[in-house]
Amino acid sequence: MRRLPAAPVRPRALTVWPAAVAGTIALALSGENAAHATPPTPALSAVPPAPLTVGGPVLAAASAPVSYTVQPGDTVWAIARAHGLDTAAVLAANGLDGGSVIRPGQVLVLAPAAVSAPPASEAPAPARAHVVNAGDTVSAIASANGVSTDAVLAANGLTRASIIYPGETLQIPAPGADTSAGSVASAGPATAPGLDAEQSDNARLLIRIGRELGVSDRGIAIALGTAMQESWLRNLDWGDRDSLGLFQQRPSSGWGSPEQILDREHSTRAFYGGADDPNGSATRGLLDIPGWEGMSYADAAQAVQISAYPDRYAQWESPATVWLAVLG
Template sequence: MRRLPTPLARPRARTVWPAAVAGTIALALSGENAAHAAPPAPRVLTTTPPAPRILSTPVLAVAAAPASYTVQPGDTVWAIARAHGLDTAAVLTANGLDASGVIRPGQVLTLVPAAPTPPPAEAPAPATSGRTHEVRAGDTVSAIAVANGVSLDAVLAANGLTRASIIYPGETLQIPTAGAGAAAPASVSPATAPGLDAEQSENARLIIRIGRELGVSDRGIAIALGTAMQESWLRNLDWGDRDSLGLFQQRPSSGWGSPDQIMDRERSTRVFYGGASDPNGSATRGLLDIPGWEGLGYADAAQAVQISAYPDRYAQWESPASVWIAVLG
C-alpha cells in the first residue's frame, strides 16, 4: 500500500478585524474579566485640591439724590421723583405743592426734604408734697403760693392751671414741694393784663384781692374794675371833676371821706364795695348795699353807686374786666 504523506496542518486563516470592531471587543472582554477581578485600590490624592472659587456679586454704588432739580420741558413731579428714587408725595410736600400743583420749566424743586423736627420733650410734672388747700372766698393762686412758700408757677403747674384760670371756693388745690418750679426773678415786673400798664394792673389786682376777701362774686369785681377804669383809668388820681379824687373819683363833699381817706386805695375800694364792713359806715352806699344789684345790668349796677352824668359809658368795660380778672385774679 502506498503510504500517503501526512497532510500538513493547514494554517488557520487569520481574521483581521477593523480597528473599531477590535476596540469594541477588547472593551467587552475587559468588562467581562473585570467582573471577576479584585476591585481596584482607591486613588490617593497626594495634593490638596484648590479652594473653591467664590463668586462675588459686585456692589452697585447708588448715587444720592441731588438736593434740587431744575424742571425741564415735559417734566412731571411723578417722573422727577421716580428718576431720583424718591416718593412723589415727599417731593410735593418738600416744595409746598399738592397733587394738582403745576410745575414750569426753569423752576427749581427741592428733592431732599428737611429732616423732621423731633417733638419737644415733655417737662416732668412738678412733685407734690401731699398737701392740699381748699379755696376760700377771697383766695387767689398767688396768695396761696406765698402762704405755702412755693412759686406761683409751681402751684399753677401742679394743678393744670394757667394765669388766666379762675379758682372757686370749695375747690381743692395741690400744693407742690417747696422749691418746685422756678420762682420769677426779682427783676421781672409783675404780670400785666391786656390793655393795662403796670400801674393799672397793680390797682386792678388790689380791687380783685379786696373783692375776694369780701366774698364778692366775679361779676361784682368786674363792675368795680370797669367803674374804676371809667372814672380814673385805673389810676389813683389826686385830681378830678370838682373835688373828685382817687380810683373811683369819690368826692369828700358828698361824704365819701376826707381827701386823705379817699386817696387810700384800699379804703376807697372797700367803700365802693360797701356792705357790712364798709369803712364809711352808712354815710354812703356801696355796691353790696344796692338791693338786687346782681340782677341789674352791668352799667346800671355801676351807675347805682356812682350816680354819674354818663351812665352808659361803664358798659364798654364789661368784657375787658372779665379778662383782667382771669389774668390777674
C-alpha cells in the first residue's frame, strides 16, 4: 500500500561528486518500502537567464558578477550546466575542488570574468554511443567510427572473447584516444560513464550477483537503475524513516535488520529475490514478480519498491544499459 510522500527530511550536506549521467538528483525520499528520490531537476527557478556560449568564453547576461544560492539537491555540476558554465571554472571561482561539500543556503559566485568555458580547440571530443544491431561486430563498429577495435573494447570493458548482443549500447571513444587499449580491455575500466569509483564498484557488485543468480541483462539493468534512483548507487546509512542501503530497504517492512540491509550482498540478493532470497518469503524481489519480464522498466522496478514516485525509474533505463555494457 502506497502512502503520500512524507514531509521533507532535514537537509544534509551534499558532496560534490563527479557528474551523474542525468545530472543532479534532489533528495526528498518517501515511500512504503523505500525512500525515493525526487526528480533530477535542480531548484534553479529564481536565477538569471543562462549565459550563451559560442565556441569560447561565456557571454554573461549582465556585466556584474552573478551569484547563486545553493538549494537542497544541488551539485556544482548541475549549477554550472544550468548557467552554461564550465564546472571547473565555477569550482575555481569559489575556491572549491572536486572533494568540496556545498550546502543549502551557501552562495556561489558565478563571475563572468572568472567563469568561462574552455576554448573549443582544448575541449575533448565527446564520447559517442552505438546501439548494437543484429549482425554487428566490434571490429565493424570500430571501423565505421574511425577508431581501433582495441579502443572500443577498452571503452566498454570488453575483451576479444566478449560477445555483444542486439540492443546493447557501446561507447565509442574519440579518434586518437585508443592508446594502451589492450591492457585496459583485459582488466576493464575503473569506472563507467557518469559514475565515480564508489558507484562503479557498487554497480559491479549488482552485476556480479545478478550473473550468479542467472538474472537476465534486463533484470540487472533494472537493479542498476533502481539503486541509482534510490541511493545514487551508494550504500547509504540513512534515508527517509528507517530506509537504508543501496535500495533504501526498510527494516520495518521486513527487508532485514539494519546490519543486513547495509550488507550490500544481502540487500542486492533481496532485491533480486527468487529461490536464493535471503529474506525468504518475507519480501518480494524482482524474480518473484509474475510476468516482470513483460513489464516496462519503471513498472518492474516499482513492483519491487512500491514507490510514491513510480515514474522516476524510467529515466535510468538507458544509462543503466550503458553501465552494464561497460562494467559487466
